Every structure is written in structure tokens, then in C-alpha cells.
Amino acid sequence: MSAHLKQDEPDTSNRLDNMRQGVLGKPLSRIDGLAKVTGTATYSAEYSPENCAEGVLVTATITRGVVTxxxxDSVLSMPGVISVIDDARLTTRAAQGTADEAPQQSPRTVCYWGQPIALVVAETFEQARDAAKHLKVIYRENEAAPVSPDLVEPKEHEDETVRQGDLARAMSDAAHSVDIAYTTKGHASAAMEPHAAVAEWDGKKLTVHASLQMLNFNITELADALDMDEDKLRLVSRFVGGGFGSKLGVSEETVAASLAAMELERPVRVVMSRQQVFQCVxxxxxxxxxxxxxxxxxxKLTGFGHQALxxxxxxxxxxxxxxxxSHFLYAAESRELKLNVARIHQMTAGSVRAPGEAVGMPALEGAMDVLAEKIGIDPVELRLINIPEEDPEQGLPFSSHKLAECLKQGAEAFGWDSGHREPRVKREGEWWVGTGMASAARVHNVSEAKARVTLKPDGTCLVETDMTDIGTGTYTILAQIAGxxxxxxxxxxxxxxxxxxHPRGPGSGGSWGAASIGSAVYVGCKAIREELATRAGTSEAELELAEGRVVGGQTLTALLDGDEISEEGHYEPGDIKDDYTASGFGAFFAQVRVNHFTGETRIDRMLGAFGFGRVLNPKTARSQCLGGITWSIGVALTEALEFDPRDGHLVNCDLAEYHVPVHRDLPELEVVLVDERDPAASPIQAKGIGELGMCGGAAAIANAIYNACGARLFEYPMTPDRVLAAMPE
Amino acid sequence: MRPFQYNRARSLADASGIISDKGALAIAGGTNLLDLMKLQVEIPEQLADINHLGMAEIADTEDGGLRIGALATNTAAAVHPRVRSDYPVLARAILAGATQQLRNKATTGGNLCQRTRCFYFTNVDQPCNKREPGSGCGAIDGIAKLHAVLGTSDQCIATYPGDMAVAMSALGAVVHIAHEDGEERTVPVADFHCLPGDTPWRENVLEPGEIITAVSLPAKVAGTQIYRKVRERSSYAFALVSIAAIVEIKNGLFSRADLAFGGLAHKPWHDPRIADVLIGQVPSEKLFDEAADILLSGAQGFGENDFKIPLTRRTLHAVLAQAVEQAA
Structure with a gap:
């Protein structure tokens, strides 16, 4: 049986609030947590089918050209080497999130340094890795390989362009204005688990255990890459050791392992090295x-311009x-937004932790701080007075909007001093101390999702879907919704x-997992409740269930009487998607110290207040926020991909040299969850939270650096060399 | 990783015999070597595992100093009561390096021998004169933020990445080295590492077959000990610049100023002229600047790392000011 809900209207019934079990909204620990910390959760690379061969990707050492x-033979006689796979179906880039088709193939055409071009398969991993290093590859190089945006003429990404009113006029008429250029460096997802796949081919069906975020799209991408029917494929990703965008699309190791397994007719495992994860995902x-x-x-803002290259x-x-x-955060009559794209021969750019806002918000919120100073207004107040009534570009209502509450509650909880803000006032020994704040915003997405819910005769429940848990707590919140x-x-x-x-959902990405698949589970459960209500002689609306029984009545086991009830919940966002602008909102507050002599910035404390609809589990939600704030510290202070200016290769490609924040960089972090119900966001009134926690936080730190030591920086990350260069003498 | 012969050395002479062959290396904690072997930066045919040769003892010496066995782990050295009480600059330097997990495994001798973290050295598909003599230096005109500003050559601008040796250099520590024939020689830590010159592949004075057996520290001297490491993140990052300082002030004048610098050169940088400038003088900003002028007179940046020159000056100011404050 299946039940379908296409949401066209806001759902204000808040059904989940009227249930009796009381398990949703509780700060429960992850149900998979024990398995993970005891090493019994099996990750993709840990599946070891009998007779499994090991593959290692060979990557290009030129920037652009052709493998001739x-x-x-240069490696086939080496110990243990089985084969060199150079199938034309090998993929050379990871698929973009939700691509639903194979990414770039033709491995003989090289477009960036480090691009996979072949796979060496051997009996052991060490043999394969050694042979991969020794494989002789002859190239014909194409010298025309610009590796920096400065070297090419960028093109406008027209979908993003907005022109309303007259920004130039607004700027020249303004009582106060700022016109600032910002730069941000590239970032890596830096998930702990490297990309890995184990492929098995039984002559009819290919089963691949792979570390992926979105199986529903990945299976189509893989089928397209292999030129096979989807029904001959099975993808399994029970545990994913972090994705952060890097596993949205099917990546090179999965396609390579699949091709090798079919060609060699034995299982093949391909695990990317840490360097390869950095260089070719x-x-x-x-x-x-x-x-x-x-x-x-x-x-009051009268003009708003945001351009990016x-x-x-x-x-x-x-x-x-x-x-x-930026399209909807602040009201201003005259608006000009434009996104330009430069085509260069560096590794693929794609979704990495909150694509867009992760770097757009730090620039916008930095500029807002400069403006607040010019006007002489408290920066919290500046945000409050510019919150729009409706989406300022599309004229749509917001599904819900908690920015003001987050700003106010956050300021209160942080102890924000709204008095006059003078930089470079407080010094403790070598350290300048200051505070800063910023708004948070991250668009809310939902997508079609299906999940099968089965109530067993013994009164237990099984939830099945291809949804992934990438470490966020999906297993737990789905159990809570069903429970x-x-x-x-x-x-x-x-x-x-x-x-x-299993029934397919949109997977994990863009913070849409919980609201999408959670709604599908809700729909499936509701259908089961209908059947139970009929059996109990009441209506679904009046059916009260708790502790495995009808409240004051029969047990579920008795009601089921040996039957099982299975329903496939099918949720689809309907017209409502076009009727509202939906976003999570929040506010960050930071206190930092900056060393007068060395320019090092250390964060004393940081607070984020977030409103993102119903909080399904305050513990896992808080953890998501803590992770997000941590990433925002990385954006602000440490994270920067460095590319060689000559051949465009990624230089700092491991976790020692690419600096994600470590524990010692993390101060006292506080999270305020501004609980709400967003009736238009999803039938469970929840929005996404995974990414919101990092969208703007870097600006709170940047603004605090200025307040502390008077160094106004326009380049992220704000490393000691940059802070010193900007610090007044 | 290339197949290699693993040998568990039965004695120092045994180990020494094995590693006198070209293509043979000693392994202790392995925290650096194994990484480099996986990347095929190092492709030894033979490894001599010296972990079972004792040499982990940390003991007082007759002259009131301390002898740290080559196989004493970084953790063991950092927490040793005498290191903490008499050589705090060393304890702090060790604790400023790597992570707890690495320090638990890394050894004193191995730490001295660790290789540079230059990005072009660790990427075998890029040129590097250190790894592949004559192939060129990728870092010059490349990404060189972490690279050297002192003692560079047109062959190599890599830095020695460690912290421990910087403190040892300031303390006037001595490396004990055993040879296959049983002879032992000693080399001050300050002279143990080499500048790149025309032989960037040669990073220290060890000859084939030689093994570090211990590092000895002279008796405790009076004065304030400081280790200051400037870095982008507060742990698990190599120094942009670091300073080890043992400074004494008597009657308002500098009476001791033993300083060594990390992150600036292919070796812990020790410039005796700095002590000459400071000793006998009244501490002042102007004097600190004079010391910095001398230290940095030959400094040359490579674009991305130009900032290290003013950063070193400022950090030197901070360290000397801190020493003066603590002496007061």
C-alpha cells in the first residue's frame, strides 16, 4: 500500500504535537552511535567479499591535453598486478549534486592536473599503489590551460542576475554607503572517510558498496556512466563518514570499481588516497x-548590490x-545582483558545505558591519531594521522568519553590549579583545521522497528508504518520527x-534530508494510523497511541492480530514551493582575541541562535549547529585551498596542510535553538539545519577582529599575515 | 608503497651495518617515514627497526645535565620531571608540535631527522631538488607561504619543520651519534642540520651507517625559558615562525640571551650575534630592533612568505618583552 501527499498548502495542524508517545523533540543520542564508536558500523571500504582485488586510480600529471x-606493459609484469583499466567509460570528475547523469568521461582527455585517467588493479593495495605510480603515460600537452580566474574573460551566470531600481543612483544619493571588495579562498569538504567503493558483479547484477550521499541520483549517474540499465545495479551506503557535499554525486572510484569488477569478473575495491580525495573530487x-x-x-537600506566572480x-x-x-535577506528598493563564472583548468568546483552562503554571507555580513560603523548604529539594530516583510525581489511571503527573534535572543544570551562600538579599546597583555556579530541565513529546500513503514505483528516497526545518514542523525530522527x-x-x-x-528519497545534501524523508515517514505512518484507527473503531484524528498500545485500549499486537501493515509514504512538495520563500535564519555572536605581536586570532566564545522550524531532536540539531559554527571558524581563520599558479594543481592536499579547525581552536560554543513550526516548509513543520550553522559565522569573527584590534580585513581566511598587514600601528 | 625488507636490529652495530647500505633506512616511531613511504617520497629497500635497542632512557648526567635516549618518545621527554623543571623551553616546544597521538609514537632521534613538509617535496609528480636532484625547485615561484627566508639557496627554500630541535638548539644540546665501528661522536644540535646549498638532499650531518643514540642537555642555566610558536591554527600546524629563548636579566641588563628560531630556515636558526647585541645592554624596544636587524639582515622572502620577516621581528619583540616582564 502507498500513501501520497503533495503539499500545496501550509500545514498548520502540527499533528506531531498532538501525538502521545512524546519521543519526538527529545534530545536522544544517536541510535547508531554505539556501533560507530565501537567500530562495528561497517563503512563501504570495510566490506570484504572473497577474492576482492584492489584498485588504485592513476591521475594525470599535466594540466590540459590528451593521453596519447x-x-x-610497464606495470603488468609487476608483482600482483592484474590489469590496467582504461575503459572510455571511466569518469574524470565527480558528478555534481542531483546531476542524475554521468559526469564527464573520456579519461584520455585531461582537463586538470590530478584528473583520474586509469585504474590499476592488483592482488593487494600496496601492489596496486606501487604499480599506479609506475604506469607510463604519454601525453600531448595543450599549453592553453589558464589556471587562474584573472587569466580569462568571465561569463555572466544569467539565472542569478537581478536588476531592480537604480543602484548607482541609490549609492550616490545615500546618506551612508559602502562599496567593498571581498575575496574568499577555495575550500575542501574534508570529510573524514575517504571516498571508497567495493563492487561485485555476479554476471547479472552489480552491487556496489560506496560512500555516497544521494543514492537515488547516484544510481542513475552510475547507470548512465556504465551504459547499463538501472535495474541491474544496487548501491549500498549504510554508513557514510561525512560527506559535506563531496559525496553528493557519484565519484571516480565508484565507476572505476564497477568497470573493473565487471571486466575482471571478481570483486574490486577502490579507495581514494587522502590526496586524491582532495585533488579529484x-x-x-x-x-x-x-x-x-x-x-x-x-x-534603512535603499540600495543593495552583490556581485561575485x-x-x-x-x-x-x-x-x-x-x-x-542575498536575494532575500535584507530589503532595499534598488538591487543589483550578478554572478560571473570564469572557466579555468583547476579541479572541479562543486558543492562543499553550504554552497553559496558559506562564502557569500561572510562578505555580506562583513559589509553590514562596516556600514553600521559608518552610520554609528548598533550592528544588531541595523539588521533588525532591514528585515523585509516579504521576499524583496519576488514579492513572496516567507514561510516563516525568525531572524529578529534569533538576533534578539542571541544578543541576550551572549550578553551583547549594544552601546557605542569603538575598535581597539580592550587589551589584555598581548591580546586585543573584541566582539562581533552577523546574521545567518540558508535557503530551505525539500524534495520528493519515499519511505516504506511496516508495522510488524509483534508491535515493532521497520522504516526502509535509500536515504543516507552521513553522520547527521538521520537514523535517529526517523525512528523518533515513526515512534x-x-x-x-x-x-x-x-x-x-x-x-x-528501498523506496527512494532525495538523499542527504542541501540540508534537505530531514524535512524531505521525515515527511515521507510521516505520510507512511499516517496511513498506518488510518488502518489502526479502523481496527480500533475510531478515527485517525482521535487515535491516541503510546507505549505500544491504544491509550486506554488494546495493544498494537492485539490490534494487528498477526497481520503486518506496510505503507509506502510518498511526500512531494507541491505548488507551495513557488508560493513562499523559505529559509532558515539565525544570528552569530563572537568574542575573539587578537595577538598584537603575531596577528594570531583565537576565539574566546561564540554563540549561534537559529530558527529552522520544528526541532526534531535538540541533541542532534545542536550537534549540527556546533559543526556548522566550527566550519565557520575554518572559513574565518584557517581554511584555504592553495593551487599552484603554474599548473593549477592543488598543493595542500591532506589534513595536516589544509587547516580545518582542531579542538584547540574551538572555544566555548553555545547554541540557542529558536523552536518554531514552519507550516509551509514541510508537513512536519521542519526545515534544514545542517548548513545554517556555518552561513555567516565567519563574519561575526571578522567583525570581532576589527572590534578587537582595528584590523578591517576583506580577505578570508584571516590568517596572522593578513591580520598583521591590516593592523594599525 | 614499494616492498621492502624489514629487519629487526639486534644491536646498534647490527642496525648500523644494515643502514650503511644505500637504500636502507632506520625506523623508530615511523610517524614521518611511513607517510613518506606511502607517498613513495622515500622508497627504502631495507628498513632497520631500531625500536628494540633500548636507548629510551632519560637520565641525569655527571655534569648535572640530562641525557635523553634517542628512542625516548616525545611524550616521555616532554613530561619528564627534570625536563619540566629545568628545561621548560624544551617541554613546551615538544608539546607545541604535532598531536598527542603522534608525540606518543615519535622519538627524540626521529624528530631530529624529520623531513621538510614542503608541498613539492611530498608530491612525487612535482619537481624537487631535495627528492630528485636536478629536477628543480617547485616552491620557488610556487606556493611558498611556509618556506624559508634565511639560508636559502637557488636549489631549495624548504624549512626544517620541527619544534623540539629549536629548543634544543637554544639550550646548547648535543647529539650523540654512533657509527658502525662502535665509535661515538657528538655534534651540537645547532650544527646537526645543514643548509640546502647545492646539496638540498642532505639535511643533516649523519653519515651512512650512523645512528643517533641520545641528545644530552647541559646543566640548567639561570634565566627565563620561553617557547613561542606562531601558527595559523592553535594545534597541529607547523610554525610560521617559532622562537626558543633562554634569557637572563641581571641588574637591569641582559646577562644571557640564547635564542633559536624555527620556521625560518632549513635548520633551527641560531645566530650568535644576537646574544652579542643583547648581553650587557638595558632592554628596550630599540635594542630589540637592533637584534632583529641583525637576525634578519640576510633575510629574503619569496613573495608568499615575505610576511615572515616582519612577523619574526614582532615575535622577537614579544618574546624579549615577555622575558623582561617575567624577570621583573
Missing amino acids: RIDK MRRSETTQRLRLAADKDG VSNLPGETFAEPVLQS EMLGLEIDKVLVDLGDSQ
Whole structure:
């Protein structure tokens, strides 16, 4: 049986609030947590079918050109080497998120340094890795390989362009204005688990255990790459050790392992090295941005301009959506937004942790701080007075809007001093101390999703979907939703995820997982409740379930009487998608110290207040926010991909040299969850939270650096060399 | 990783015999070597595992100093009571390096021998005179933020990445080296590492077959000990610049100023002229500047790392000011 809900209208019934189990909204620990910390959760590379061969990708050592010859004999006589796979179907880039088709193939055409061109398969991993290093490859180089955006003429990404009113006029008429250029460096997703795939071919069906975020799209991408029917494929991703965007699309190792397994008729495992993960999956584009803000004497924005230049490989559709939240965050009559893309021969640019806002918001919110100072207004107040009533470009209502509450509650909880803000006032020994704040915004997305919910005769429940849990807590929140709806403790709910044979959902990415698949589980459970209500002689609306029984009535086991009830919940966002602008909102507050002598910045404390609809589980939600704030510290202070200026290769490609924040960089972090119900966001009134926690936080730190030591920086990350260069003497 | 012969050395002489062959290396903690072997930056045919040769003892010496066995782990050295009380600059330097997990495994001798973290050295598909003599230097005109500003050559601008040796250099520590024939020689830590010159592949004075057996520290001297490491993140990052300082002030004048610098050169940088400038003088900003002028007179940046020159000056100011404050 299946139940379908296409949401065309806001759902204010808040059904989940009227259930009786009381398990949803509780700060429960992850149900998969013990398995993970005891090493019993099996990740993709840990599947070890009998007779499994090991593959290692061979990557190009030129920037652009053609592979004219691969001398397989150069390695085939090496110990243990089985084969060199140079199939034309090998993919040379990871698919972009939700691509639903194969990424670039033709491995003999090289478009960036480090691009996979072949796979060496051997009996052991060490043999394969050694042979991969020794494979002789002959290239014909194409010298025309620009590796920096400065070297090419960028093109406008027209979907993003907005021109309303007259910004130039608004700027010249403004009582106060700022016109600032910002730059941000490239970022890596830097997930802990490297990309890995184990492929098995039984002559009819290919089963691949792979570390992927979106099986529903990945299976289509893989089928397209292999030129096979999807029904001959099965993808399994039960546990994913972080994705952060890097596993949205099918990547090179999965296609290579699949081709090798079919060609050699034995299982093949391909695990990328840490360096390969960095060099041939996805980078976040560097950005150059220009912010123009015009305000009247009271600080009301009259003009808003945000332009950005990003880069990608020729032929890639993805352009870092820098302006995503700029379209609606602040009201201003005259608006000009424009995104330009430069085509360069560096590794693929794609989705990395909150694409767009992660770098757009730090620039916008930095500029807002400069404007607040010019006007002489408290920066919190400047934000408050510019919150729009409706989407300022599209005229749409917001599904819900908690920016003001987040700003106010955050300021209160942080102890924000709204008095006059003078930089370089407080010094403790060598350290300048200061505070800063910024708004947070991240668009909310939902997508069609299906999940099968089965209530077993013994009163336990099984939830099945191809949805992945990339470390966010999906297993747990789905158990909570099903448990709440069906009156079960979560230890009575088994959640089975990450298998393409299950009903399909949109996967994990863009913070849309919980609201999308959570709604599908809700729809499935509601259908089961209908059946139970009939059996109990009441209506679904009046059916009260808790602790495995009808409240004051029969147990579920008795009601079921040996039957099982299975429903496939099918949720689809309908017209409502076009009727509202939906976003999560928040506010960041930071206190930092900056060393007068060395320019080092250390964060004393940081607070984020976030409103993102219903909080399904305050513990996992808070963890998501803590992770997001941590990433924002990385954006602000440490993270920068460095590319060689000559051949464009990624230089700092491991976790020692690419600096994600470490524990010692993390101060006291506080999270304020501004609970709300967003009736238009999803039938469970929830929005995404995964990425919101990093969207703007870097600006709170940048603004605090200025307040502390008087160094106003326009380049992220704000490393000691840059801070010192900008610090007044 | 290339197949290699693993040999568990039974004695120092045994180990020494094995590693006198070309293509043979000693392995202790392996925290650097194994990474380099996976990347095929190092492709030894033979490894001599010296972990079972004792040499982990940390003991007082007759002259009141301390002898740290080559196989004493970084953690063991950093927490040793005498290191903490008499050589705090060394304890702090060790704790400023790597991570707890690495320090638990890394050894004193191995730390001295660690290779540079230059990006072009660790990428075998890029040129590097150190790894492949004559192939060129990728870092010059490349990404060189972490690179050297002192003692560079047109062959190599890599830095020695460690912290421990910087403190040892300031302390006047001595490396004990055993040879296959049983002879032992000693080399001051300050002279143990080489400048790149025309032989950037040669990073220290060890000859084939030689093994570090210990590092000895002279008796404790009076004065304030400081280790200051400037870095982009607060742990698990190599120094942009670091300073080890043992400074004494008597009657308002500098009476001791033993300083060594990390992150600036192919070796821990020790410039005896700095002590000459400072000793006998009244501390002042002007004097600190004079010391910095001398230290940095030959400094040359390569674009991306130009900032290290003013950063070193400022950090030197901070360290000397801190020493004066603590002496007061």
C-alpha cells in the first residue's frame, strides 16, 4: 500500500504535537552511535567479499591535453598486478549534486592536473599503489590551460542576475554607503572517510558498496556512466563518514570499481588516497565579491548590490551560488545582483558545505558591519531594521522568519553590549579583545521522497528508504518520527537506510534530508494510523497511541492480530514551493582575541541562535549547529585551498596542510535553538539545519577582529599575515 | 608503497651495518617515514627497526645535565620531571608540535631527522631538488607561504619543520651519534642540520651507517625559558615562525640571551650575534630592533612568505618583552 501527499498548502495542524508517545523533540543520542564508536558500523571500504582485488586510480600529471598512450606493459609484469583499466567509460570528475547523469568521461582527455585517467588493479593495495605510480603515460600537452580566474574573460551566470531600481543612483544619493571588495579562498569538504567503493558483479547484477550521499541520483549517474540499465545495479551506503557535499554525486572510484569488477569478473575495491580525495573530487570555488550597500540616515537600506566572480572547469554547470541568500535577506528598493563564472583548468568546483552562503554571507555580513560603523548604529539594530516583510525581489511571503527573534535572543544570551562600538579599546597583555556579530541565513529546500513503514505483528516497526545518514542523525530522527506517530519507543523502531532497493528519497545534501524523508515517514505512518484507527473503531484524528498500545485500549499486537501493515509514504512538495520563500535564519555572536605581536586570532566564545522550524531532536540539531559554527571558524581563520599558479594543481592536499579547525581552536560554543513550526516548509513543520550553522559565522569573527584590534580585513581566511598587514600601528 | 625488507636490529652495530647500505633506512616511531613511504617520497629497500635497542632512557648526567635516549618518545621527554623543571623551553616546544597521538609514537632521534613538509617535496609528480636532484625547485615561484627566508639557496627554500630541535638548539644540546665501528661522536644540535646549498638532499650531518643514540642537555642555566610558536591554527600546524629563548636579566641588563628560531630556515636558526647585541645592554624596544636587524639582515622572502620577516621581528619583540616582564 502507498500513501501520497503533495503539499500545496501550509500545514498548520502540527499533528506531531498532538501525538502521545512524546519521543519526538527529545534530545536522544544517536541510535547508531554505539556501533560507530565501537567500530562495528561497517563503512563501504570495510566490506570484504572473497577474492576482492584492489584498485588504485592513476591521475594525470599535466594540466590540459590528451593521453596519447598508456603503456600497460610497464606495470603488468609487476608483482600482483592484474590489469590496467582504461575503459572510455571511466569518469574524470565527480558528478555534481542531483546531476542524475554521468559526469564527464573520456579519461584520455585531461582537463586538470590530478584528473583520474586509469585504474590499476592488483592482488593487494600496496601492489596496486606501487604499480599506479609506475604506469607510463604519454601525453600531448595543450599549453592553453589558464589556471587562474584573472587569466580569462568571465561569463555572466544569467539565472542569478537581478536588476531592480537604480543602484548607482541609490549609492550616490545615500546618506551612508559602502562599496567593498571581498575575496574568499577555495575550500575542501574534508570529510573524514575517504571516498571508497567495493563492487561485485555476479554476471547479472552489480552491487556496489560506496560512500555516497544521494543514492537515488547516484544510481542513475552510475547507470548512465556504465551504459547499463538501472535495474541491474544496487548501491549500498549504510554508513557514510561525512560527506559535506563531496559525496553528493557519484565519484571516480565508484565507476572505476564497477568497470573493473565487471571486466575482471571478481570483486574490486577502490579507495581514494587522502590526496586524491582532495585533488579529484570537489573544491569550493574561490570568490571575488563586491558589496554595495546604500542606506538612509537612519540606516534603512535603499540600495543593495552583490556581485561575485567564481570559477569552474569548462563544461561544468555548477557555479558557487554566492548570492543565494542575498536575494532575500535584507530589503532595499534598488538591487543589483550578478554572478560571473570564469572557466579555468583547476579541479572541479562543486558543492562543499553550504554552497553559496558559506562564502557569500561572510562578505555580506562583513559589509553590514562596516556600514553600521559608518552610520554609528548598533550592528544588531541595523539588521533588525532591514528585515523585509516579504521576499524583496519576488514579492513572496516567507514561510516563516525568525531572524529578529534569533538576533534578539542571541544578543541576550551572549550578553551583547549594544552601546557605542569603538575598535581597539580592550587589551589584555598581548591580546586585543573584541566582539562581533552577523546574521545567518540558508535557503530551505525539500524534495520528493519515499519511505516504506511496516508495522510488524509483534508491535515493532521497520522504516526502509535509500536515504543516507552521513553522520547527521538521520537514523535517529526517523525512528523518533515513526515512534511518535505509532506510539513506540525508538528501540521498537528499526531504521534501514542506504540501500537503493528501498523506496527512494532525495538523499542527504542541501540540508534537505530531514524535512524531505521525515515527511515521507510521516505520510507512511499516517496511513498506518488510518488502518489502526479502523481496527480500533475510531478515527485517525482521535487515535491516541503510546507505549505500544491504544491509550486506554488494546495493544498494537492485539490490534494487528498477526497481520503486518506496510505503507509506502510518498511526500512531494507541491505548488507551495513557488508560493513562499523559505529559509532558515539565525544570528552569530563572537568574542575573539587578537595577538598584537603575531596577528594570531583565537576565539574566546561564540554563540549561534537559529530558527529552522520544528526541532526534531535538540541533541542532534545542536550537534549540527556546533559543526556548522566550527566550519565557520575554518572559513574565518584557517581554511584555504592553495593551487599552484603554474599548473593549477592543488598543493595542500591532506589534513595536516589544509587547516580545518582542531579542538584547540574551538572555544566555548553555545547554541540557542529558536523552536518554531514552519507550516509551509514541510508537513512536519521542519526545515534544514545542517548548513545554517556555518552561513555567516565567519563574519561575526571578522567583525570581532576589527572590534578587537582595528584590523578591517576583506580577505578570508584571516590568517596572522593578513591580520598583521591590516593592523594599525 | 614499494616492498621492502624489514629487519629487526639486534644491536646498534647490527642496525648500523644494515643502514650503511644505500637504500636502507632506520625506523623508530615511523610517524614521518611511513607517510613518506606511502607517498613513495622515500622508497627504502631495507628498513632497520631500531625500536628494540633500548636507548629510551632519560637520565641525569655527571655534569648535572640530562641525557635523553634517542628512542625516548616525545611524550616521555616532554613530561619528564627534570625536563619540566629545568628545561621548560624544551617541554613546551615538544608539546607545541604535532598531536598527542603522534608525540606518543615519535622519538627524540626521529624528530631530529624529520623531513621538510614542503608541498613539492611530498608530491612525487612535482619537481624537487631535495627528492630528485636536478629536477628543480617547485616552491620557488610556487606556493611558498611556509618556506624559508634565511639560508636559502637557488636549489631549495624548504624549512626544517620541527619544534623540539629549536629548543634544543637554544639550550646548547648535543647529539650523540654512533657509527658502525662502535665509535661515538657528538655534534651540537645547532650544527646537526645543514643548509640546502647545492646539496638540498642532505639535511643533516649523519653519515651512512650512523645512528643517533641520545641528545644530552647541559646543566640548567639561570634565566627565563620561553617557547613561542606562531601558527595559523592553535594545534597541529607547523610554525610560521617559532622562537626558543633562554634569557637572563641581571641588574637591569641582559646577562644571557640564547635564542633559536624555527620556521625560518632549513635548520633551527641560531645566530650568535644576537646574544652579542643583547648581553650587557638595558632592554628596550630599540635594542630589540637592533637584534632583529641583525637576525634578519640576510633575510629574503619569496613573495608568499615575505610576511615572515616582519612577523619574526614582532615575535622577537614579544618574546624579549615577555622575558623582561617575567624577570621583573
